[in-house]
Amino acid sequence: MKNLHIRTELPGPKARALIARDALVVSPSYPRDYPFVMSHGRAAEVWDVDGNRFLDFAAGIAVCSTGHSHPAVVAAVKAAADRFLHISSDYWHEGQVLLGERIDALAPMREPVMSFFTQSGTESVEGALKLARFVTGRQRFIGFLGGFHGRTMGSLAFTASKYTQQKGFFANMPGVTHVPYPNAFRPLLAGPDQGRAVLAYIEDVLFVSNVPAAEVAAILIEPILGEGGYVVPPDGFLAGLRALCDRHGILLIFDEVQSGIGRTGKLFACEHSQVAPDIMTLAKGLGSGMPIGMVVAKRSIMQRWTRGAHGNTYGGNPLCCAAALATLDLVTAEYCANAARVGAYFLGQLSALAERFEVIGEVRGKGLMIGMELVTDRATRAPARSLCDALITRAYHNGLILLSCGASTVRFMPPLLISTAQVDEALELLERSLIEALGTTR
Ligand code: PLP
Numbered sequence: 001m002k003n004l005h006i007r008t009e010l011p012g013p014k015a016r017a018l019i020a021r022d023a024l025v026v027s028p029s030y031p032r033d034y035p036f037v038m039s040h041g042r043a044a045e046v047w048d049v050d051g052n053r054f055l056d057f058a059a060g061i062a063v064c065s066t067g068h069s070h071p072a073v074v075a076a077v078k079a080a081a082d083r084f085l086h087i088s089s090d091y092w093h094e095g096q097v098l099l100g101e102r103i104d105a106l107a108p109m110r111e112p113v114m115s116f117f118t119q120s121g122t123e124s125v126e127g128a129l130k131l132a133r134f135v136t137g138r139q140r141f142i143g144f145l146g147g148f149h150g151r152t153m154g155s156l157a158f159t160a161s162k163y164t165q166q167k168g169f170f171a172n173m174p175g176v177t178h179v180p181y182p183n184a185f186r187p188l189l190a191g192p193d194q195g196r197a198v199l200a201y202i203e204d205v206l207f208v209s210n211v212p213a214a215e216v217a218a219i220l221i222e223p224i225l226g227e228g229g230y231v232v233p234p235d236g237f238l239a240g241l242r243a244l245c246d247r248h249g250i251l252l253i254f255d256e257v258q259s260g261i262g263r264t265g266k267l268f269a270c271e272h273s274q275v276a277p278d279i280m281t282l283a284k285g286l287g288s289g290m291p292i293g294m295v296v297a298k299r300s301i302m303q304r305w306t307r308g309a310h311g312n313t314y315g316g317n318p319l320c321c322a323a324a325l326a327t328l329d330l331v332t333a334e335y336c337a338n339a340a341r342v343g344a345y346f347l348g349q350l351s352a353l354a355e356r357f358e359v360i361g362e363v364r365g366k367g368l369m370i371g372m373e374l375v376t377d378r379a380t381r382a383p384a385r386s387l388c389d390a391l392i393t394r395a396y397h398n399g400l401i402l403l404s405c406g407a408s409t410v411r412f413m414p415p416l417l418i419s420t421a422q423v424d425e426a427l428e429l430l431e432r433s434l435i436e437a438l439g440t441t442r
Contacts, residue, residue: 003429005054006397006399008052010035010052012050012052013050014037015037015050033392036054041068041069043417044059044067044417054396056414057400057426058413059413059414062226062369065262065263066327066416070288070326070330070417076326077322083318084318085319089313093321096117096316098321098325099115099294100114103296107280108271109276109277110276111299116294116310117293117321119312119317120283121258122151123293124257124281124283125281126150126152127281127295127310128279129220131295132251132253133217134310135251135305139217141219141220142177142216142250143176144160144181145179146160147159147161147222148165148227148228154172154173157174157175160228162227179206182197182198182234193234193236194234194237195233195237199237199241213248218250219250224264224269226369227405227406229409230364232364238275252279254279255280255281256281257281257282257283260282261285262285262339264343264367264369265336265344280295282296286328287320287324287327288326290317290323336416339367339368339416346368347363350372350412353427358378360372361373361375368414368418369413371412374391374410375408386441387438388408391410394432394436398436400429414426
């Protein structure tokens, strides 16, 4: 059946012209998968420059939490812009204080927190790492294979989801040791409980033979693995990690850049396991598209940072703070609960799809952070990489914006306001795309 929203061949003539101009003046390093050229968006729909309409199940990589150009967010940004565009972090302004207070009330730490304002996920991670080193006086860190934390030299030292992100940049920040992210679908260690196995590996192998616990400043982890494959860790794992950190005076940092701000049906993904970090990093969904991130730490930790120890020029920009406050209003009032409800429906429908298509090895996730892992066969679970790429491309041609993650996982991260009717539309487009992709890759 033809999608009436797609009116031209894809990419259309205006998109092709723009992409040709871009190729001459824009860095080729951006990992672009297919030629969508944005014109405008509303809620969960986006239009390209040729007038084709798409359902957006990528939300600018989990950024447009309240959808595209939510009127309340746009109004807040416009009102802030009318007052002043910038003052720098050398001075005070109310939006920044309000946002700090708001996060203090909402953070999962169960004790007062303080915040440092950034403009991106990677800058939040850099800040968290510097804070951990500064307050512990320790140099080493533990990160996770499959983790993604950004692309600047500190965060890149942890990023281990695809080698292309590392290639050509050695040596970055020293002192990071990686351990497996517990993944029941693709276990790297022996034993039925990958969570326990990873904890035992850290405590009984790493700490004993190579990385003394007393030298480790912090363990940095995504409470649900994002770029590395949308993997939910086994029950009890984060609690075990918390206990391990407490035993050794190690700080626990949760990177909630992708999983935070209602995406998983709770405000922060770590709330599913009721485990609190010492430090948390935020960005992406916090500003609905305006570039804002935060390093959030227990007050007992962040207040030990001395004047001048860390800073920036743009942190806490007034337009971004206004966007974040409006976003938090919308997410806490409505969209977080919507993510839980519609996400559960979506997961159920995808599981039904998995019963009909052998190539779907696993469907998993929380709220509207859902992954569908494709395999060449269910027994070996070998990743179906080219099928995944073909599916993402076919989905674009059918009017559905998707992204992949991990080796062969389709990730679904629509705006948190998505309706079940839009999920049904996406499922129809997805199934059609999967059938077409199977036709081209067999
Ligand atoms: N941390 C996580 C968990 C992420 O998913 C990302 C980006 O995808 C980052 C950090 C880096 O964020 P940014 O691209 O804003 O630097």
